[in-house]
Amino acid sequence: MSILEIRNVTRRFGDLLALDDVTLTIEAGEFFTLLGPSGCGKTTLLRLIAGFDEPDAGRIFLDGVDLAATPPEKRPVHTVFQSYALFPHMTVRDNVAFPLNMAKRPLDEIHERVKQALEQVHLSDKSGHYPHELSGGQKQRVALARGLVNKPRLLLLDEPLGALDAKLREQMEGDLIALQRDVGVTFVFVTHSQQEALALSHRIAVMNEGKVEQVDEPDKLYSFPRNRFVADFIGNINMLAARVAETHHGHLVLQATDLGAVAAPLVKGVKAGDTGVLALRPEQVHISSHAQTPELKNHFHGIVRGLLYLGDVTVYKVELDNGMEMEALLANSAPGRAKFFEVDDDVTVAWRHDAGLFFHD
Amino acid sequence: MKFVHYALEALAGRLVKWLVSLPPTLFLLVFFVAPSLIVVLASFRYPGEFGGLASLLPLFGADSGLTLETYRFFFSDFVYFEIFLKSFGVAALTTLICIVMAYPLAWLIARSPKKRRDLLVLLVILPFASNFLIRVYAWIIILGPFNLLYTSFAVIVGMVYVHLPFMVLPLYTNLEKHDPALLEAAQDLGANAWTRFWKITFPLSLPGIFSGSVLVFIPVLGMFAIPELLGGTGDILIGNLIKEQFLDNRDWPLGAMLSIMLTVAVLALAGLSAWAGRGKGRMA
Ligand SMILES: Nc1ncnc2c1ncn2[C@@H]1O[C@H](COP(=O)(O)OP(=O)(O)OP(=O)(O)O)[C@@H](O)[C@H]1O
Ligand SMILES: [Mg+2]
Numbered sequence: 001m002s003i004l005e006i007r008n009v010t011r012r013f014g015d016l017l018a019l020d021d022v023t024l025t026i027e028a029g030e031f032f033t034l035l036g037p038s039g040c041g042k043t044t045l046l047r048l049i050a051g052f053d054e055p056d057a058g059r060i061f062l063d064g065v066d067l068a069a070t071p072p073e074k075r076p077v078h079t080v081f082q083s084y085a086l087f088p089h090m091t092v093r094d095n096v097a098f099p100l101n102m103a104k105r106p107l108d109e110i111h112e113r114v115k116q117a118l119e120q121v122h123l124s125d126k127s128g129h130y131p132h133e134l135s136g137g138q139k140q141r142v143a144l145a146r147g148l149v150n151k152p153r154l155l156l157l158d159e160p161l162g163a164l165d166a167k168l169r170e171q172m173e174g175d176l177i178a179l180q181r182d183v184g185v186t187f188v189f190v191t192h193s194q195q196e197a198l199a200l201s202h203r204i205a206v207m208n209e210g211k212v213e214q215v216d217e218p219d220k221l222y223s224f225p226r227n228r229f230v231a232d233f234i235g236n237i238n239m240l241a242a243r244v245a246e247t248h249h250g251h252l253v254l255q256a257t258d259l260g261a262v263a264a265p266l267v268k269g270v271k272a273g274d275t276g277v278l279a280l281r282p283e284q285v286h287i288s289s290h291a292q293t294p295e296l297k298n299h300f301h302g303i304v305r306g307l308l309y310l311g312d313v314t315v316y317k318v319e320l321d322n323g324m325e326m327e328a329l330l331a332n333s334a335p336g337r338a339k340f341f342e343v344d345d346d347v348t349v350a351w352r353h354d355a356g357l358f359f360h361d
Numbered sequence: 362m363k364f365v366h367y368a369l370e371a372l373a374g375r376l377v378k379w380l381v382s383l384p385p386t387l388f389l390l391v392f393f394v395a396p397s398l399i400v401v402l403a404s405f406r407y408p409g410e411f412g413g414l415a416s417l418l419p420l421f422g423a424d425s426g427l428t429l430e431t432y433r434f435f436f437s438d439f440v441y442f443e444i445f446l447k448s449f450g451v452a453a454l455t456t457l458i459c460i461v462m463a464y465p466l467a468w469l470i471a472r473s474p475k476k477r478r479d480l481l482v483l484l485v486i487l488p489f490a491s492n493f494l495i496r497v498y499a500w501i502i503i504l505g506p507f508n509l510l511y512t513s514f515a516v517i518v519g520m521v522y523v524h525l526p527f528m529v530l531p532l533y534t535n536l537e538k539h540d541p542a543l544l545e546a547a548q549d550l551g552a553n554a555w556t557r558f559w560k561i562t563f564p565l566s567l568p569g570i571f572s573g574s575v576l577v578f579i580p581v582l583g584m585f586a587i588p589e590l591l592g593g594t595g596d597i598l599i600g601n602l603i604k605e606q607f608l609d610n611r612d613w614p615l616g617a618m619l620s621i622m623l624t625v626a627v628l629a630l631a632g633l634s635a636w637a638g639r640g641k642g643r644m645a
Binding site: 050052071072099102103 | 540543545550552553556561
């Protein structure tokens, strides 16, 4: 059952179209992520849902009811702000109790639920502390507890992990997934980090310049981006300029600029003569030493120009004969071997004929 | 080597600290501590026959030239106590009215667009550009026709008028710093406008109210010009009393003693409020 429906919502700031005809449906219990580059309208959309701002056109429904007439304080929607916005003059306990006090819950119930919420975020021992006595991660967890304690229908989270360091962020990501599963509250999560989005979400809406480009599950988004923007924004990808030479039943034959024929999966609506790019994930690109005869259909000569050792994997930057640099990713699984190739090595770059996606201009 | 280097550095740091704090320390010693001690001493001396202080020469005779007479006089006459009480009452009332009047003003300024704030603050302090006495005289002209001149009411009006900016400025400085996200968070969590004010804005502005109150309360306690110009015969405050001893009665020991009593009372009050507000320091 869908809990939130955003229908044709548009928001303008002067000449700027911050949201351009956005339509989204969010399901109950979902961990839904709005992902996009800075300035694409993510916060603007959250503010419309929370009620701090009004759309110029379009409507927002929560549980089937139009929210237009409901002020923020009456919406069963709570927000975790990027700055946390904890009340500095209240203890952790009082911060978390705030929404319950506002809802005029009986005192013993407030006491019980605050205790439980603080246990959930592992902060029971900090309940008497003031926000300025907490670390960034602890503040973050207080903000989460405060947002969840009164069981909102929706919890909006605006880049809640943005201010944390990498290690803490990773830990909080795990905690967030567990927390969301335990409390069963629908999360609408905002981030501009694609890794965060892929790791956390049930579904992701990729936004760009006020428009929703694609809504999908993380693996679908990664494997089948609908357009160049999504392909480029999610993960790393190689873009090989090419022109369609022939279209066959099962596949396309492309003519890569200054390189030669390349086989690629068929794309609907593409015809001979179309120009565009072949997008290939680095992990789909294999490199091997010259001596081996590649059994893969697409193979080209290249020279290793650089490598990026990341511990678990190494990213090789290989220059093809047409001057294009392609990234290939190799797992460092062989024990005792840090890298398989050195800079200036001659290699063969190859990929399966059904790998990659052709996007025409 | 390294150790020596650090030790030297620490020494140099301390030296700089001393050098920087020396001039203000000297200034305060010469122009605050010394005069204060002179005032304390004066309060224990006899008034001179023609005003001022009696000579200390009898010090070498039977009489030391020092006396507790002035203090005995103060505690034996209830009138002084009454004037003290009245002065504190006027100061408290002035402070309260200033808070009530300054709060909305400071809030509005803090809420107005950034570009306009400086102009509005300038307007608040603009009255300082004209002479204090002229501004008080203006009230004589305003209040005269309404038959309100030379009343306690006129005194309060004058006090509030003169001291209002001292309440507005610290309050504005405080309110301007409030993170608007806090109010949004409160609203998001279910607080209506009334609750948002009393649960968030007001408690966070207490330090501003406190500084403003200090800046109003203490000067009002010592103020003599306003009661003299706007008040009636019954509107004598401590300030007038002290000024009278020095300029009209020429009873310096009494004047000195009264100013000491005023200082003691203010310090006691400050101590009391610090004690009452202990542990709340983390609010700011
Ligand atoms: N109140 C406002 N007045 C004018 N322009 C605004 C306002 N709020 C947002 N904008 C503009 O709308 C666009 C979208 O802003 P928004 O804050 O939604 O971006 P975002 O996706 O949250 O970006 P970020 O990841 O940097 O937080 C931006 O170009 C921003 O400058
Ligand atoms: Mg944002």
